[in-house]
Amino acid sequence: MQWHILGAGAIGCLWAHCLIKAKQDVRIILRNEVHLHTYKATSRLHYTDMDARKSHSFPQAELPSDAAPITRLFITTKAFSTQDAIDSIRHRLVDNAHIVLLQNGMGQHEQVCNQLPHCHVWGASSTDGAYLTSPFHVTRAGKGETIIGLLSRYNKLSDFPLLLPEKMDDLTVHLTQNISLYLWRKLAINAAINPLTALLDCRNGALSSVPAYRQKVSIICKEIEAIAESLHQPLFEDSLEKHVFSVAELTANNFSSMHQDVTHKRKTEIDYINGFIQAQSALKGLDTPFNKQLITSIQAKPHS
Ligand SMILES: NC(=O)C1=CN([C@@H]2O[C@H](COP(=O)(O)OP(=O)(O)OC[C@H]3O[C@@H](n4cnc5c(N)ncnc54)[C@H](OP(=O)(O)O)[C@@H]3O)[C@@H](O)[C@H]2O)C=CC1
Numbered sequence: 001m002q003w004h005i006l007g008a009g010a011i012g013c014l015w016a017h018c019l020i021k022a023k024q025d026v027r028i029i030l031r032n033e034v035h036l037h038t039y040k041a042t043s044r045l046h047y048t049d050m051d052a053r054k055s056h057s058f059p060q061a062e063l064p065s066d067a068a069p070i071t072r073l074f075i076t077t078k079a080f081s082t083q084d085a086i087d088s089i090r091h092r093l094v095d096n097a098h099i100v101l102l103q104n105g106m107g108q109h110e111q112v113c114n115q116l117p118h119c120h121v122w123g124a125s126s127t128d129g130a131y132l133t134s135p136f137h138v139t140r141a142g143k144g145e146t147i148i149g150l151l152s153r154y155n156k157l158s159d160f161p162l163l164l165p166e167k168m169d170d171l172t173v174h175l176t177q178n179i180s181l182y183l184w185r186k187l188a189i190n191a192a193i194n195p196l197t198a199l200l201d202c203r204n205g206a207l208s209s210v211p212a213y214r215q216k217v218s219i220i221c222k223e224i225e226a227i228a229e230s231l232h233q234p235l236f237e238d239s240l241e242k243h244v245f246s247v248a249e250l251t252a253n254n255f256s257s258m259h260q261d262v263t264h265k266r267k268t269e270i271d272y273i274n275g276f277i278q279a280q281s282a283l284k285g286l287d288t289p290f291n292k293q294l295i296t297s298i299q300a301k302p303h304s
């Protein structure tokens with residue numbers, strides 16, 4: 001089976017490597033000639049697993065402007081790059097192409113479904129952890145799972161199988177009929193942990209261990225729960241706050257992705273995390289002042 005991967009960062013390289021190890025034909029689509037030239041110096045991905053074992057794989061690399069058709073595509077850019085990424089390869093998508101959005105945040109999914117009604121658009125939510133040490137050198141930081149489900153409104157999961165390999169070393173993947181639930185759960189947890197850790201300049205664990213930070217978690221969780229309820233969107237059977245504290249404790253030593261983005265003066269995914277929640281609350285006429293304050297404070301951070 002042939003797979004294209006657009007967004008050769010940490011998650012894109014992780015998936016490219018694991019798909020190749022599962023004997024799939026993988027092509028990474030690189031932004032421009034400069035990136036292609038860098039890749040072609042060795043034409044290999046370097047992977048370091050959780051036990052510091054190193055291995056390589058050799059996906060082919062392409063430019064967005066190439067002509068070869070795309071039938072199965074993973075988008076692994078940050079959420080805010082989705083539109084540009086799709087625009088760059090739109091001409092190559094065949095009818096009934098499968099597109100998997102493997103990203104945090106929400107808002108981009110609906111955009112892509114609306115723009116590409118002739119494709120099957122899938123959402124994916126992952127608790128894996130990976131980072132790049134340099135271009136095309138990916139290190140595994142945490143082993144979680146990835147849940148994938150069809151988003152395109154008019155199709156049924158069974159009618160259009162994605163045909164992922166049954167077994168992929170190092171990746172745990174499940175299909176679901178209700179991907180919205182998992183996307184919302186991840187969104188809600190990220191909306192609490194990410195901006196708070198970035199603004200308080202702390203590791204995830206401090207949100208649970210410092211009483212003053214716990215209070216802030218409670219406030220944002222209550223706002224998110226109110227919005228989810230107004231949308232009839234289930235979250236967890238028990239409170240969101242309990243799950244946020246649990247993730248904060250399980251990842252206590254991590255700096256969240258937004259903390260890292262702010263520290264390195266990179267653009268954050270705030271518009272697709274808390275920004276998505278704010279847009280939903282505006283639609284429902286709800287007031288979410290703390291969420292708004294978090295957005296404004298993160299947006300005020302300098303970035304390139
Ligand atoms: N890393 C992790 O552990 C996890 C990440 N996620 C989510 O997965 C998504 C990807 O994250 P991550 O891999 O860390 O992000 P990265 O920033 O490492 O990777 C994104 C990649 O996409 C590339 N890119 C962006 N726009 C284009 C374009 N138009 N054409 C070609 N390439 C493009 C970027 O290139 P360039 O550098 O040139 O901009 C970069 O290499 C995010 O939504 C993140 O929140 C979810 C769970 C865990």
Ligand SMILES: CC(C)(CO)C(=O)C(=O)O
Nearest residue numbers: 193251254255256257258
């Ligand atoms: C779950 C959490 C908060 C782990 O750090 C994360 O997904 C992130 O940092 O983006």
